[in-house]
Amino acid sequence: MLNLETHQVFTSRDVIFHETILPYKHVSNNTGSVLFPLTDPHIIYYDEQQPAASTESHDQSLTPSLSRTENSSESTLLPVRRSSRLHKTPSYLTEYVCSNVLTQSSDIQTSHCSNTITSFCCNATSHASFNITSNDISQSPVCYSEPNSYEEAASKPEWQEAMQKEFEALRANNTWELVALPKGKKPISCKWVYKIKYKADGSLERCKARLVVRGFTQKEGVDYTETFSPVVKMTTIRSLIAVAVKKHWPIYQMDVNNAFLHGDLHEDIYMKPPQGLPVSSGNIVCKLKKSLYGLKQASRQWYAKLSDTLRSVGFQHSQNDYSLFCKQQDSCSLFVVVYVDDIIVTGNDPDEINTLKVFLDNKFRIKDLGELNYFLGMEVTKFPNGVALTQKKFAADLIKEFHCDRLPPTNCPLGPLCKSADEADLFADVTTYRKLVGKLNYLTNTRPDIAFSVQYLSQFLQAPTKSQWTATLHTLRYIKRDPSQGLFFNNSHDFNLTAYCDSDWAQCPCTRRSVSGYFIMLGGSPLSWKSKKQPTIALSSAEAEYRSMRTVTAELSWLTRLLSELQAPSILPVPLKCDSQAAIYIAKNPVFHERTKHIELDCHFVRTKLHEGLISVSYTKTTDQLADMFTKPLPGPQHHYLLCKLGVSSGSPSNLRGGVDS
Secondary structure (H helix, E strand, C coil): CECCCCCCECCCCCCCCCCCCCCCCCCCCCCCCECCCCCCCCCCCCECCCCCHHHHCCHHHCCHHHHHCECCCCCCECCCCCCCCCCCCCHHHCCCCCCCCCECCCCCECCCCCCHHHHHHHCHHHCCCCCCCHHHHHHCCCCCCCCCCHHHHHCCHHHHHHHHHHHHHHHHCCCEEEEECCCCCCCECEEEEEEEEECCCCCEEEEEEEEEECHHHCCECCCECCCCCCCCCHHHHHHHHHHHHHCCCCEEEEEECCHHHHCECCCCCEECCCCCCCCCCCCEEEEECECCECCCCHHHHHHHHHHHHHHCCCCEECCCCCCEEEEEECCEEEEEEEECCEEEEEECCHHHHHHHHHHHHHHHCEEEEEECCEECCEEEEEECCEEEEECHHHHHHHHHHCCCCCCCCCCCCCCCCCCCCCCCCECCCHHHHHHHHHHHHHHCCCCHHHHHHHHHHHHHCCCCEHHHHHHHHHHHHHHHHCCCCEEEEECCCCCCEEEEEEEECCCCCCCCCCEEEEEEEECCEEEEEEEEECCCCCCCHHHHHHHHHHHHHHHHHHHHHHHHHCCCCCCCCEEEEECCHHHHHHHHCCCCCCCCHHHHHHHHHHHHHHHHCCEEEEECCHHHCHHHHHCCCCCHHHHHHHHCCCCEECCCCCCCCCCCCC
16 A cells, blocks of 8 residues: 555555555656656556645545554554464466566566567566567467357467467367257357467477367266277377387377267267357358367367278277277288377388378377377386486476475485374365375376375375375475476386285274285386285285285286287296295195185186186285385385385486386
């Protein structure tokens, strides 16, 4: 607030704004001293030498709190209490330029807009005079905000261009036809969704506008039936990359432009005309001929369209992953992996790969992204001796988002487990806890070392306590120790599978259920791992270990079939390492007694696979059991000792190691 008599600035929490009164409406900046010494032309300057008559008539109309904050002498101003609390910018504003016009402190700091782009973000009055082209978008700093409404987007050239491109794609695809709304039919509404797309290095790629149907208004059995659509498993992606690297196959990635718009609809669906589309009358609606984003069946129809297209040129569904397509013709082998609209293509014939690219481009207008480098948030880096798969950007953003960038790192992903939960000391912000655990869960796609931590923290999503929130931040601080850590797939010709399984008996203090863990490698390249609590209570450590053995055997049964389809040499039996002599004896000896009769199904399954030659069970010491870190929190030295053997990369991929040197 500005005291019009003393021309002093003070802070008040009780303010009344008189919109019709402005004492210094006509101010000259040429005389007198300036209260706010800023050079920004959008700041109003007040003159201390303005005639007092212009203020006397309005002194009585000032806010009552103004008179209460002054002493009777009017020459002394009460000091204003300043909060000592540290203020941080909200995480959702980290990508924007904020609060650079005026920052209040003991001395009023000056901050100037350095260029037109920053002025556009900070000064509302400059919006009308700001012009931008698509070239400016790719070269400018990241300072654009995503509009919240169509009216806001329509006033900005870069979003106008994005919506125009979307309309052109819809028209070219013959997505709808304008018809009169039939009697008894009710059209569904739609809206514009705006998103800023970024590159792998965090720079701005483009502004994207998408027309989305409000599919929640659809009725099952009327305008949709089935909605399920498969996506490829992460283990399949890792297996394909590992085999391609060992066979020295090129790996390419593609993105389908407006993927969901290509799906054919079998139901009659009517949509209200979107904003920006002129219609002749109020009864005219859009009858959808192709699917749109937001429809219940959109993803299913797109997958069906792509599947039919690939089958028409000789591809077949994999029997082990329905989103993996294989083509075997003479000596040519091609493989296509589909995750919604993101596609990976590899094989031993580069000419056939180029032919497939041209074919898909003619059908769907694909975007050829070249060799695999950034897929589903995972960064792929090539080295002379193999390929590294990391989530460095995702991990760095996660550390910054939850304000762990100033906290010290830790040596292990999880501290000692709490023996009992403190029900009275609940963590207030449950949404933040779930958000962080969910993102950590996605990080386990390239970080097997945090699998047990995420499994443990996921058990408390319903009502987390403060101690469990502290444990979650502990895991995040461990990631901070080396955000670039990830998987390394070597290019050696070793195709030997090796599996490890372990269990921690009665690990959970509340339910006394055990935790199973396994880890599978292909010639030193990590493929599959899991840490999971067993569904029932094990009556002995041998039973818990045997159930873990059954879990990894089932995974090996599927994985060997998948690798066979990928043309990896089949080397059987697969060595299965276990540190429980009792579980090994149960597997090898067909004897049932009181210790094993309650786990008869597991016994039959493992023994059958052992007799078929799928696995060969052998003993390994607990200190060399790689799956040990998937069943319990380990101390720092033992954790890093096992981490060095998992096939992860950090720093120089030519030297496989874990988060720190052993």
